[in-house]
Amino acid sequence: MRRTTLLPSRRGILAGAALTALPSALLSATRAEAGPRTVDHPGAAWRPASRGNYTPSNRPRAHPLHYVVIHVAQTTYGGTLSVFRDPRTKVSAHYVLRSSDGRVAQCVRESDIAWHAGNWDYNTRSIGIEHEGWVDRPGYFTDVMYERSARLTAEICRRYDIPRNRAHIIGHHEVPGSDHTDPGRHWDWKRYLRLVESA
Ligand SMILES: [Zn+2]
Numbered sequence: 484m485r486r487t488t489l490l491p492s493r494r495g496i497l498a499g500a501a502l503t504a505l506p507s508a509l510l511s512a513t514r515a516e517a518g519p520r521t522v523d524h525p526g527a528a529w530r531p532a533s534r535g536n537y538t539p540s541n542r543p544r545a546h547p548l549h550y551v552v553i554h555v556a557q558t559t560y561g562g563t564l565s566v567f568r569d570p571r572t573k574v575s576a577h578y579v580l581r582s583s584d585g586r587v588a589q590c591v592r593e594s595d596i597a598w599h600a601g602n603w604d605y606n607t608r609s610i611g612i613e614h615e616g617w618v619d620r621p622g623y624f625t626d627v628m629y630e631r632s633a634r635l636t637a638e639i640c641r642r643y644d645i646p647r648n649r650a651h652i653i654g655h656h657e658v659p660g661s662d663h664t665d666p667g668r669h670w671d672w673k674r675y676l677r678l679v680e681s682a
Contacts, residue, residue, distance in 0.1 A: 523642075524635055527578065527589040535570030538596040540607075548593075548643035550609035551636050551652045552600050553675075555623075555665040560615040564588060574598050576611035578635060582623045585631030593639070600658045610639050618667030629671070633678030640679070647679050 522529050542548060556563045560581040567575045567590045576599040579588045591597040599611030612632060616623025640647045649672065655663045 522589045523593045524578070524587060524589060524638060527587040530564050530567075530579070530588040530590050532567035532575035532590040532597070533570035533572075536567055536573055536575040537591045537598055538606075540594060540596050542594050542596070542607075543643055546596070546607040548608055548610065548639075548645060549651060550605065551639055551645065552605065552609045552611045552655055552658060553632075553636075553652065553666050553670070554599060554611060554613045554655045554663075555616050555618050555667060555670065556613045557617050557665070558615075560586070560588070563613050563615065564590065567591075576613040578611070579613045580615060580628050580632050580635075582615040582625050582628050585625070585627035587631055587635060593642075600655065601661050601663065602658050605658045612636065614666065618665050618669065621669035624669060624671070629675060629678055633675055634682045636675075637679045637682035647676070649676065652676065652679065 540546065554576060556579070558566070560579060563576075563579045566572050567579075575591050575597045577589060577591045577593055577597050579590060580586070581588075593610055596606050597611045598606060599613070600606045600609060612635065614624070614628060614632060636652060637647065639645065640651070645651050652675075654670070654672075655661055655665045656667075
């Protein structure tokens with residue numbers, strides 16, 4: 484009881500002391516960290532995955548990033564988000580793209596390890612991007628989704644110095660040991676890479 488009543492005022496005093504001592508540039512950084520979680524991709528909506536569906540980390544320090552892994556979700560945008568929110572599913576990806584308007588949701592911070600590749604080594608070294616739709620329904624792969632996704636991938640490559648080529652921007656089916664087929668034969672890699680290069 485005593486501890487709990489004392490703690491808030493003590494913390495208040497300490498924070499006050501720190502505020503007067505810190506230069507203003509540091510101050511704004513401190514405030515940003517204390518606020519609600521920010522996204523890594525500007526404009527993305529923060530739709531967090533369950534804490535039971537990813538591994539906290541401090542990448543790229545803990546693990547350098549080498550790959551962007553492209554997925555097709557085999558369900559809708561909303562369906563994907565609810566799968567990631569459900570702690571029983573044990574799956575997640577960093578981002579989900581919506582077909583109709585290219586909306587980007589971020590579900591796991593890039594510093595953390597999402598469970599998307601089905602291969603621990605690749606999970607630790609990659610960012611996973613899910614796309615609303617099905618591998619055999621190319622109508623879901625809209626222009627706006629390609630464009631927004633390519634912009635996102637280009638930014639990730641820039642941030643972590645990942646080469647913008649097919650050796651580093653890979654499909655889920657190319658992850659060793661994967662039994663998944665996504666993004667499938669309708670995914671236009673040539674177009675996607677061209678968009679990533681020009682973004
Ligand atoms: Zn996949």
